[in-house]
Amino acid sequence: EAKEGGRNRVCLFSEQREAQMHSRTSLVQELANAIQQGELMLYYQPQFRPDGSLHGAEALLRWRSPSRGLVAPGDFISLAEETGLILSIGDWVLNTACRHLRQIQRSGLHDDQCSLSVNISPRQFADPAFLSKVEQALTSHAAPAQGLKLELTESSLFHDMDHAIEILGQLREQGIGIELDDFGTGYSSLSYLKRLPLDALKLDGSLIADVVSDARDLAILRAAITMAKTLSLTVIAEGVETNEQRAFLTSEGCDLLQGYLLARPMPFDDLEALIERAARQRSQDPTSEPAHQ
Numbered sequence: 001e002a003k004e005g006g007r008n009r010v011c012l013f014s015e016q017r018e019a020q021m022h023s024r025t026s027l028v029q030e031l032a033n034a035i036q037q038g039e040l041m042l043y044y045q046p047q048f049r050p051d052g053s054l055h056g057a058e059a060l061l062r063w064r065s066p067s068r069g070l071v072a073p074g075d076f077i078s079l080a081e082e083t084g085l086i087l088s089i090g091d092w093v094l095n096t097a098c099r100h101l102r103q104i105q106r107s108g109l110h111d112d113q114c115s116l117s118v119n120i121s122p123r124q125f126a127d128p129a130f131l132s133k134v135e136q137a138l139t140s141h142a143a144p145a146q147g148l149k150l151e152l153t154e155s156s157l158f159h160d161m162d163h164a165i166e167i168l169g170q171l172r173e174q175g176i177g178i179e180l181d182d183f184g185t186g187y188s189s190l191s192y193l194k195r196l197p198l199d200a201l202k203l204d205g206s207l208i209a210d211v212v213s214d215a216r217d218l219a220i221l222r223a224a225i226t227m228a229k230t231l232s233l234t235v236i237a238e239g240v241e242t243n244e245q246r247a248f249l250t251s252e253g254c255d256l257l258q259g260y261l262l263a264r265p266m267p268f269d270d271l272e273a274l275i276e277r278a279a280r281q282r283s284q285d286p287t288s289e290p291a292h293q
């Protein structure tokens with residue numbers, strides 16, 4: 001690469017660029033192999049009702065890379081999205097979650113008490129085969145559609161509203177729940193939201209972080225909850241980290257809580273154990289059966 005002595009800075013820059021490009025290329029290659037190598041895993045973070053009973057869990061992708069260790073989705077999802085790898089990764093996620101959903105059901109211990117939600121990226125949602133892929137994942141694992149929720153973000157839904165409305169309507173007709181993720185980080189307006197066939201809003205953790213100490217955050221959060229209730233949507237709070245936040249969110253009318261305070265994302269086996277414990281408690285003390293939301 002070196003050309004002349006006087007252009008060292010340029011050389012240095014291009015070497016750095018090249019190193020970056022190289023590491024990007026190898027990351028893409030490793031990620032492309034990760035599925036076949038069985039390196040992807042789903043963790044699950046439980047969601048609870050205000051009375052403490054288990055409602056469901058969100059599937060969160062993890063990559064167990066032999067060279068990089070346990071990689072969080074923040075470090076590879078956007079690259080997967082750019083390169084299109086998200087389509088095969090997303091298929092794997094959907095199929096794995098449906099297999100787990102069936103497994104929870106088959107254990108016989110749960111009576112529709114635990115649903116699983118799956119994050120869907122914009123590129124997946126835009127895939128013309130998306131709807132049939134979801135249907136196929138459910139049928140090939142004999143999983144109940146009523147137990148599956150899909151989490152979508154504004155970026156998936158707002159650029160072609162008519163298309164989104166059509167697809168969401170068809171998903172909901174089958175009993176699949178639709179949740180708007182990361183609410184409060186984008187531009188959502190009431191006029192957009194009222195057109196979309198949704199079941200739930202997930203309040204982003206950033207809205208909740210300072211809600212106890214910051215009057216403006218509190219006002220925004222109240223407005224968001226009021227808006228969701230006006231549209232008859234279930235309100236899910238994510239990123240709940242403190243008891244104060246939990247008490248506040250519950251008093252403001254949040255239907256479901258998710259966050260490190262209640263439970264960290266965990267491997268599927270641990271979720272199964274949690275579901276079994278919850279079911280055993282219910283059967284030991286049927287009078288404490290919580291009211292359904």
Ligand code: C2E
Nearest residue numbers: 060061072073074093119120121239240241259260261265
């Ligand atoms: P998300 O869907 O909004 O998921 C919530 C994120 O917040 C998760 O990060 C979760 O581990 C984290 N979290 C949960 N409770 C707390 C808390 O109390 N405090 C804090 N600070 N964080 C908390 P994670 O697992 O790293 O996932 C990050 C994002 O990656 C997700 O955000 C989602 O957008 C994306 N993602 C994860 N799995 C998938 C997947 O299977 N497919 C797609 N397309 N995207 C995924």
Ligand code: MG
Nearest residue numbers: 058119151181
């Ligand atoms: Mg999510």
Ligand code: MG
Nearest residue numbers: 181182202238
């Ligand atoms: Mg979120």
Ligand code: MG
Nearest residue numbers: 153181182204
């Ligand atoms: Mg997010």
